[in-house]
Amino acid sequence: MSAPFGKLPGWVEYGLIPLINLVFAFLVAGLVVLLVGESPLRAASLLIQGAFGYGEGIGFTLYYATNFIFTGLAVAVAFHCGLFNIGGEGQAYIGGLGVALACLAFDGIFPWYLTFVVAIAGSAFFGAAWAFIPGYLQAKRGSHIVITTIMFNFIASSVMVFMLVDVLKPIGSMAPQTRTFTEGGELPKLDWLMSIFGLDIGGAPFNVSFLLALVCCVLVWLLIWRTKFGYEMRTMGHSPTAARYAGMKEARIIIITMIISGALAGMMALNPIMGDQQRMQLDFVTGAGFVGIAVALMGRSHPAGIIPAAILFGVLYQGGAEISFEMPEISRDMITIIQGLVILFAGALEHMFRPAITAFFSSMQGVGRQTRAAGAGE
Amino acid sequence: MDSLAIELRGIDKSFGAVHANKDINLQVRRGTIHGIIGENGAGKSTLMSILYGFYQADAGDIFIGGDKIVIRDPNVAIEAGIGMVHQHFMLVENFSVLENVMLGAEENAILNKGITRARAELKRLEEEYSLDVNPDAIIEELPVGLQQRVEILKALYRGADILILDEPTGVLTPAEADHLFRILEQLRQQGKTIIFITHKLREIMAITDEVSVMRRGEMVATRKTSETSVEELAELMVGRRVLLRVEKGEAEPKDVQLSVENLTVKDSRGVTMVDNVSLNVRAGEIVGIAGVAGNGQSELLETITGIRRAVSGKVMLCNEPIDVTGEADPADLRKRKMAHVPEDRHHMGLVLAFEENENAILGYHYDPEYLNGPMLNLGSIRRHAQETAEQYDIRPPDVRLKTANFSGGNQQKIVLAREMERDPTVLVIGQPTRGVDVGAIEFIHKRIIEMRDAGKAVLLVSVELDEIRSLSDRILVMFAGRVVGERSPDASESELGLLMAGVEEPMEAAE
Numbered sequence: 102m103s104a105p106f107g108k109l110p111g112w113v114e115y116g117l118i119p120l121i122n123l124v125f126a127f128l129v130a131g132l133v134v135l136l137v138g139e140s141p142l143r144a145a146s147l148l149i150q151g152a153f154g155y156g157e158g159i160g161f162t163l164y165y166a167t168n169f170i171f172t173g174l175a176v177a178v179a180f181h182c183g184l185f186n187i188g189g190e191g192q193a194y195i196g197g198l199g200v201a202l203a204c205l206a207f208d209g210i211f212p213w214y215l216t217f218v219v220a221i222a223g224s225a226f227f228g229a230a231w232a233f234i235p236g237y238l239q240a241k242r243g244s245h246i247v248i249t250t251i252m253f254n255f256i257a258s259s260v261m262v263f264m265l266v267d268v269l270k271p272i273g274s275m276a277p278q279t280r281t282f283t284e285g286g287e288l289p290k291l292d293w294l295m296s297i298f299g300l301d302i303g304g305a306p307f308n309v310s311f312l313l314a315l316v317c318c319v320l321v322w323l324l325i326w327r328t329k330f331g332y333e334m335r336t337m338g339h340s341p342t343a344a345r346y347a348g349m350k351e352a353r354i355i356i357i358t359m360i361i362s363g364a365l366a367g368m369m370a371l372n373p374i375m376g377d378q379q380r381m382q383l384d385f386v387t388g389a390g391f392v393g394i395a396v397a398l399m400g401r402s403h404p405a406g407i408i409p410a411a412i413l414f415g416v417l418y419q420g421g422a423e424i425s426f427e428m429p430e431i432s433r434d435m436i437t438i439i440q441g442l443v444i445l446f447a448g449a450l451e452h453m454f455r456p457a458i459t460a461f462f463s464s465m466q467g468v469g470r471q472t473r474a475a476g477a478g479e
Numbered sequence: 480m481d482s483l484a485i486e487l488r489g490i491d492k493s494f495g496a497v498h499a500n501k502d503i504n505l506q507v508r509r510g511t512i513h514g515i516i517g518e519n520g521a522g523k524s525t526l527m528s529i530l531y532g533f534y535q536a537d538a539g540d541i542f543i544g545g546d547k548i549v550i551r552d553p554n555v556a557i558e559a560g561i562g563m564v565h566q567h568f569m570l571v572e573n574f575s576v577l578e579n580v581m582l583g584a585e586e587n588a589i590l591n592k593g594i595t596r597a598r599a600e601l602k603r604l605e606e607e608y609s610l611d612v613n614p615d616a617i618i619e620e621l622p623v624g625l626q627q628r629v630e631i632l633k634a635l636y637r638g639a640d641i642l643i644l645d646e647p648t649g650v651l652t653p654a655e656a657d658h659l660f661r662i663l664e665q666l667r668q669q670g671k672t673i674i675f676i677t678h679k680l681r682e683i684m685a686i687t688d689e690v691s692v693m694r695r696g697e698m699v700a701t702r703k704t705s706e707t708s709v710e711e712l713a714e715l716m717v718g719r720r721v722l723l724r725v726e727k728g729e730a731e732p733k734d735v736q737l738s739v740e741n742l743t744v745k746d747s748r749g750v751t752m753v754d755n756v757s758l759n760v761r762a763g764e765i766v767g768i769a770g771v772a773g774n775g776q777s778e779l780l781e782t783i784t785g786i787r788r789a790v791s792g793k794v795m796l797c798n799e800p801i802d803v804t805g806e807a808d809p810a811d812l813r814k815r816k817m818a819h820v821p822e823d824r825h826h827m828g829l830v831l832a833f834e835e836n837e838n839a840i841l842g843y844h845y846d847p848e849y850l851n852g853p854m855l856n857l858g859s860i861r862r863h864a865q866e867t868a869e870q871y872d873i874r875p876p877d878v879r880l881k882t883a884n885f886s887g888g889n890q891q892k893i894v895l896a897r898e899m900e901r902d903p904t905v906l907v908i909g910q911p912t913r914g915v916d917v918g919a920i921e922f923i924h925k926r927i928i929e930m931r932d933a934g935k936a937v938l939l940v941s942v943e944l945d946e947i948r949s950l951s952d953r954i955l956v957m958f959a960g961r962v963v964g965e966r967s968p969d970a971s972e973s974e975l976g977l978l979m980a981g982v983e984e985p986m987e988a989a990e
Contacts, residue, residue: 323854327854327855328854328855329845329850329853329854329855330853331855332837332844332855333844335830335833336830336833336841339830339831339832340826340827340830340831342826343826343827343828343829343830343841345786345809345827346786346809346819346821346827346828346841346842347809347841347842347844348785348808348810348812348813349810
């Protein structure tokens with residue numbers, strides 16, 4: 102993250118390079134589609150059509166994007182402190198407990214907005230608690246955060262199976278899920294927002310937690326660039342020695358950063374549980390925690406980058422579902438491959454085209470300078 | 480008459496603006512031990528890295544045994560019979576001696592045959608050069624001296640005729656060093672050529688046949704060891720430079736503001752870095768610590784400023800103790816008016832990815848002046864940064880510019896401005912002008928003198944002897960973690976040079 106990149110104009114750094122990476126991901130994905138004997142162009146148009154073509158599609162795209170904004174922010178916050186939080190998946194999963202408990206307790210008593218407040222607090226608390234343990238182990242015992250957070254994903258998964266099967270499942274029910282919440286545990290949809298743009302939301306579960314996600318983006322931006330704690334966090338992330346020199350409390354910063362990161366991941370649970378299903382089901386996170394890593398990478402750990410990156414992955418989820426529906430040759434797994442390619446090009450191969458582009462632009466600048474100098478000489 | 484093992488002609492190498500090697504010529508005779516001596520940063524390691532293929536020279540030729548060769552990478556060097564023993568060992572800690580020796584020369588994907596052959600060869604080498612090591616011992620369980628022996632065996636196993644040893648005694652106890660010398664002696668008798676890099680004059684005198692002196696990237700002299708003296712080498716090494724004399728009046732020292740008593744610091748491996756050091760710094764004086772880098776100065780500074788923990792000893796700041804063995808905290812020490820300009824501005828003093836104004840508050844970011852509750856008061860931070868940038872002539876005066884884009888001198892001014900302008904009682908400065916251009920050096924020196932004249936207690940560490948001599952009111956010399964002498968700034972360079980090289984006896988006797 103803090104690698105000394107060559108200097109590039111902002112639009113290249115934040116616009117062109119991600120775009121080129123994306124184009125390549127889609128080209129390779131197109132080859133894959135071609136290999137199974139389907140038309141890449143038709144697949145592409147289905148993807149776009151499915152994600153943006155009609156109100157319900159857009160609703161789904163943004164519904165998925167909401168998940169990814171939360172988990173993307175979670176990863177980004179930790180990134181700024183030099184921590185690689187792979188545990189968004191588990192933190193979001195455990196965060197679901199907070200949402201479920203709040204709704205089960207209050208859905209019959211409170212209107213939705215009061216339950217929502219309790220559920221926000223609950224999801225953030227549970228997610229934070231789940232991230233606190235790896236954070237504490239990293240800060241005090243030196244256990245590597247990558248390893249512990251991965252482990253905690255597995256533990257979370259088992260804990261939640263136990264909770265759903267043995268504790269939260271209503272007696273007599275056959276499905277490992279909580280009871281369905283009543284009205285007080287249901288988030289209103291953003292159909293009014295869609296109708297402003299003349300779109301019909303249809304059955305899409307696009308709900309107010311999207312607005313919460315946007316608020317979190319602003320809050321995270323404030324936290325990182327406008328608070329004393331954010332300043333300390335960034336110092337740690339860039340140079341732990343400088344942080345020590347400045348007398349910052351490393352352990353405290355690591356732990357608090359992980360708590361914030363976990364709270365953000367935990368809040369992701371609000372969207373599917375309160376906003377869509379009105380109950381907590383097994384495996385409701387469905388990989389959003391991991392997609393968050395790619396979203397944070399693509400979005401350069403900046404909220405303004407995370408939102409479009411999250412929407413891109415929302416497009417892939419929603420448009421992908423559409424493709425697999427319309428083109429039986431292309432299964433859901435194929436969609437996962439395409440998503441994987443995007444992650445590969447945008448994340449892991451982020452530097453593949455960078456040297457060439459940097460060389461190109463510096464030679465352009467060099468030429469520009471020479472011509473200017475020559476012009477001045479004449 | 481003697482044939483040359485190595486000849487370097489016109490080797491030149493620059494790293495950006497740093498001219499590390501300037502037109503170096505060197506001839507090393509076969510079957511001799513050739514010492515290369517020079518201060519840190521004189522370019523010794525760069526030269527050897529070129530010879531070993533880590534770097535490519537910008538200009539110049541290398542001849543091995545009379546043939547010109549181009550050393551593209553270390554493999555070429557190894558094939559040409561050059562072996563290198565690095566200062567920091569390149570051993571796989573959890574491998575056995577035998578595995579380490581074989582590493583990179585395994586021959587086959589299946590190891591069985593190779594192992595048998597390697598074991599036999601290793602045994603032969605051990606006997607021939609009496610380098611006893613158990614081939615099955617695990618590296619991390621061996622003492623440092625034996626690890627070094629494995630490095631030498633590794634080089635010999637690859638058929639090295641020419642051995643380069645880079646600061647080999649830095650990590651050794653005196654007994655281990657003596658043993659190493661005996662080994663080198665034996666190797667020479669067997670016809671090997673050895674290049675021995677060090678900054679310790681005593682070692683040069685003890686074992687080399689010839690010695691070349693480097694200074695500031697140049698090869699300044701080559702002497703037969705038997706025809707030179709410690710004094711001459713010290714002078715060649717330190718050089719007679721044009722002194723950047725700073726206008727400075729008499730010091731008027733007052734009360735002791737910083738006192739260090741019997742401070743001992745060990746590093747993470749348990750090696751003693753600071754050995755029972757005691758010193759005092761009074762208000763209104765500059766105490767300079769001279770010494771070749773790596774003799775405990777860095778650890779001393781970091782311990783006093785609360786970054787590193789001491790094993791034992793006492794440090795008092797304005798007659799209040801600093802808990803150096805326990806909970807000393809840099810933030811707390813700043814509040815107690817101790818300012819610290821760290822030696823390494825890139826990793827410690829600055830966050831290069833930050834904007835200038837963000838670095839201007841590093842360590843002082845808890846000051847309510849810069850905060851609105853938990854939020855940063857950006858207006859106040861930037862205004863303040865703008866003021867100090869003008870006051871300290873930081874160029875360009877753009878406080879929103881990324882710190883990495885400032886020149887070295889201006890980066891250093893950012894650190895100095897931050898540490899100096901808050902009216903500290905004690906100012907601890909490490910390498911104030913490392914990598915700084917001449918104009919900025921003068922500016923920085925003036926500011927340091929101004930701090931002294933304003934009644935601050937200044938503790939200055941620098942590997943630039945010039946700087947120490949022109950700024951300090953008293954000079955302490957550190958060698959191997961100990962303060963080996965105190966001199967006035969009028970002491971001659973060769974006298975200080977000898978102290979820095981750990982040769983104290985003749986001068987003590989002369990006094």
